[in-house]
Amino acid sequence: MSFLEKINSPADLKRLSPSELPMLAAEIRKFIVEVVSKNGGHLAPSLGTVELSIALHYVFNSPEDKIIWDVGHQAYTHKLLTGRRDRFDTLRRHGGISGFTRMSESPYDAFTVGHSSTSISAGVGIACARCLKKEKSKVIAVIGDGSMTAGLAYEGLNQAGDRGKDLIVILNDNDMSISPNVGALSSFLSRTFSAKKMQSLRKEIGDFLKSLPKIGDDIYQLAKRSEESFMTFVTPGMLFEAFNFEYFGPINGHRLSHLINILNNIKELREPVLLHVTTKKGKGYLPAERNPVHFHGVGCFNIETGECPDSSTVPTYTKVFGEAMVRLAEENKKLVAITAAMPEGTGLTNFAETYPDRFFDVGIAEQHGVTFAAGMAAEGFRPVVAIYSTFLQRAYDQILHDVCIERLPVVFALDRGGIVGEDGPTHQGLFDLSYLRSLPNMVIMAPKDENELCKMLVTALGHDGPIAFRYPRGIGTGVDIEENIVPVPVGKGEILRHGDDILILAVGSSVNDALDAHSQLTEQGISATVVNSRFVKPLDSELICSLARKIPRMITVEENVRDGGFGSAVLECLCDQGVTNFQLERIGIPDTFVEHGPQKFLRSKYGIDAPAIADAARKLLGSEK
Numbered sequence: 001m002s003f004l005e006k007i008n009s010p011a012d013l014k015r016l017s018p019s020e021l022p023m024l025a026a027e028i029r030k031f032i033v034e035v036v037s038k039n040g041g042h043l044a045p046s047l048g049t050v051e052l053s054i055a056l057h058y059v060f061n062s063p064e065d066k067i068i069w070d071v072g073h074q075a076y077t078h079k080l081l082t083g084r085r086d087r088f089d090t091l092r093r094h095g096g097i098s099g100f101t102r103m104s105e106s107p108y109d110a111f112t113v114g115h116s117s118t119s120i121s122a123g124v125g126i127a128c129a130r131c132l133k134k135e136k137s138k139v140i141a142v143i144g145d146g147s148m149t150a151g152l153a154y155e156g157l158n159q160a161g162d163r164g165k166d167l168i169v170i171l172n173d174n175d176m177s178i179s180p181n182v183g184a185l186s187s188f189l190s191r192t193f194s195a196k197k198m199q200s201l202r203k204e205i206g207d208f209l210k211s212l213p214k215i216g217d218d219i220y221q222l223a224k225r226s227e228e229s230f231m232t233f234v235t236p237g238m239l240f241e242a243f244n245f246e247y248f249g250p251i252n253g254h255r256l257s258h259l260i261n262i263l264n265n266i267k268e269l270r271e272p273v274l275l276h277v278t279t280k281k282g283k284g285y286l287p288a289e290r291n292p293v294h295f296h297g298v299g300c301f302n303i304e305t306g307e308c309p310d311s312s313t314v315p316t317y318t319k320v321f322g323e324a325m326v327r328l329a330e331e332n333k334k335l336v337a338i339t340a341a342m343p344e345g346t347g348l349t350n351f352a353e354t355y356p357d358r359f360f361d362v363g364i365a366e367q368h369g370v371t372f373a374a375g376m377a378a379e380g381f382r383p384v385v386a387i388y389s390t391f392l393q394r395a396y397d398q399i400l401h402d403v404c405i406e407r408l409p410v411v412f413a414l415d416r417g418g419i420v421g422e423d424g425p426t427h428q429g430l431f432d433l434s435y436l437r438s439l440p441n442m443v444i445m446a447p448k449d450e451n452e453l454c455k456m457l458v459t460a461l462g463h464d465g466p467i468a469f470r471y472p473r474g475i476g477t478g479v480d481i482e483e484n485i486v487p488v489p490v491g492k493g494e495i496l497r498h499g500d501d502i503l504i505l506a507v508g509s510s511v512n513d514a515l516d517a518h519s520q521l522t523e524q525g526i527s528a529t530v531v532n533s534r535f536v537k538p539l540d541s542e543l544i545c546s547l548a549r550k551i552p553r554m555i556t557v558e559e560n561v562r563d564g565g566f567g568s569a570v571l572e573c574l575c576d577q578g579v580t581n582f583q584l585e586r587i588g589i590p591d592t593f594v595e596h597g598p599q600k601f602l603r604s605k606y607g608i609d610a611p612a613i614a615d616a617a618r619k620l621l622g623s624e625k
């Protein structure tokens with residue numbers, strides 16, 4: 001029996017001797033690689049935290065002690081040690097265990113995560129609650145260096161430090177976000193200051209030391225002797241100590257004995273503590289160590305070679321968007337691109353290489369990214385903020401307050417709109433049409449295919465106000481991309497098929513499903529009009545109302561929650577225009593969170609695909625057909 005097979009809970013782990021733990025770590029790594037090679041998942045982050053997870057569960061008493069994993073994409077070992085080994089092969093599969101931590105999945109998952117940088121705030125909340133309940137157990141937040149680039153993390157530190165909370169924050173520093181980490185903080189943590197910064201720090205610290213009565217000058221002379229000794233005065237700890245945290249580290253996060261010793265020591269402290277741990281992303285699996293960006297979140301791959309099976313030759317929406325950005329930036333010198341720590345995910349790596357001065361990776365800071373874009377727009381630039389639909393939720397007030405009120409021309413390119421699949425409810429992009437629609441001055445589009453995506457980008461760049469377009473995760477329809485991209489007229493839809501029995505109004509990627517449904521219906525003798533609405537705001541009310549008067553049986557289709565979405569907009573429009581004699585079926589996601597699973601499967605399960613549209617049409621027509 002392997003060590004791993006003996007472990008059904010942290011209590012079993014504690015039965016192993018310290019000398020057995022490295023062997024357990026090796027088994028865990030092998031198992032994680034095996035499962036992720038079949039199911040896909042966040043391999044490199046999870047391989048980096050094997051020893052840290054073992055040490056945490058060896059020293060602390062979860063679930064009484066609360067271990068909160070930030071993002072949760074590095075928690076695979078935690079799952080294996082907390083009773084989920086037998087189900088681990090269902091990772092990210094529909095009905096199987098989640099790729100992140102979920103309170104509803106296990107009592108050992110102290111908090112539900114997926115979006116980054118929440119762990120410290122949640123930890124402070126839990127610690128305060130424990131205090132009120134007079135409970136003594138420990139609260140530990142494990143946060144990565146990338147996640148530390150978000151303002152939210154500092155809001156948590158600020159409160160914890162001020163209140164002197166009994167909270168342990170473990171900074172898992174691998175010098176990487178998904179891509180290499182960015183920002184001044186990242187160079188502070190790794191102590192890779194620029195020469196200029198070093199000079200100014202030298203001066204500031206020198207002056208400070210010299211000002212100390214009696215001993216100051218001696219310490220200064222000592223510190224001056226070498227760069228290295230100088231650097232000992234400039235530690236990442238300074239930052240956290242300013243927040244009243246007791247700082248320890250940096251320590252090697254792959255040395256189990258060391259980790260266990262230090263965790264045993266800090267466990268006894270009753271104040272805010274920050275332990276800085278350095279780890280390697282992808283540790284122990286060479287392809288992932290060599291290419292941590294690719295193996296951050298990966299699909300199936302061959303374990304021997306690290307290679308993924310041949311992917312489709314049809315480009316993804318993301319790729320088409322990225323290429324269009326590079327092309328358009330050549331003629332439009334005002335075009336700048338902004339990403340929040342997702343240059344690869346949003347297809348902007350080529351842009352970054354071609355136009356480094358016009359590319360801005362703000363780190364995991366969606367709120368800042370949007371206000372930063374507003375600042376650039378106020379100065380006459382055309383910022384394109386490329387953020388996943390789900391992550392833009394963070395920046396709602398910035399869109400409203402900093403962009404929409406003054407009608408600043410910021411373009412929002414919302415990738416991963418709709419069902420994203422295996423990442424599950426934290427990541428589905430199912431709310432954007434609803435959450436953007438209520439904002440005055442906002443224009444919202446969704447392309448039917450990747451060629452229309454390019455047209456919408458051109459439309460957006462020519463529009464004098466806030467404008468968003470959202471497009472799905474994954475490959476496009478395979479249409480050719482026109483050489484000369486012309487804009488679409490704002491607020492105008494297009495009729496794609498003519499028919500008298502039923503009116504199907506679709507938006508975005510659902511247009512294709514509507515066309516497939518049209519073909520199925522035609523075979524059954526049902527004739528349908530299919531409209532590509534293109535715009536959710538402003539709606540083409542003229543077209544919609546005139547068609548509704550002629551064909552009063554209607555279906556709206558969207559890959560968005562029904563509440564407040566495209567179908568709701570159509571209903572409001574009909575009502576406002578006095579069109580009353582109609583039957584309308586709104587196809588979209590019901591009022592629920594959509595779990596993880598394959599995109600195609602979930603579209604079918606939630607009844608938003610072509611067969612569901614055809615079914616709805618037949619039902620509306622009832623016995624007539």
Ligand SMILES: Cc1ncc(C[n+]2csc(CCOP(=O)(O)OP(=O)(O)O)c2C)c(N)n1
Nearest residue numbers: 045114115116144145146147176177178341
């Ligand atoms: C609000 C938000 N924005 C973006 C992301 C996408 N994202 C997931 S993990 C990650 C990098 C996190 O880096 P770090 O915390 O250092 O963890 P590591 O992957 O290095 O272990 C990013 C940008 C997210 N999950 N949440």
Ligand SMILES: CC(=O)[C@@H](O)[C@H](O)COP(=O)(O)O
Nearest residue numbers: 071073114297345416423473
């Ligand atoms: C954990 C996280 O938030 C990201 O890694 C996300 O899973 C990326 O999603 P894509 O795979 O769609 O780029």
Ligand SMILES: [Mg+2]
Nearest residue numbers: 144145146176
């Ligand atoms: Mg990191």
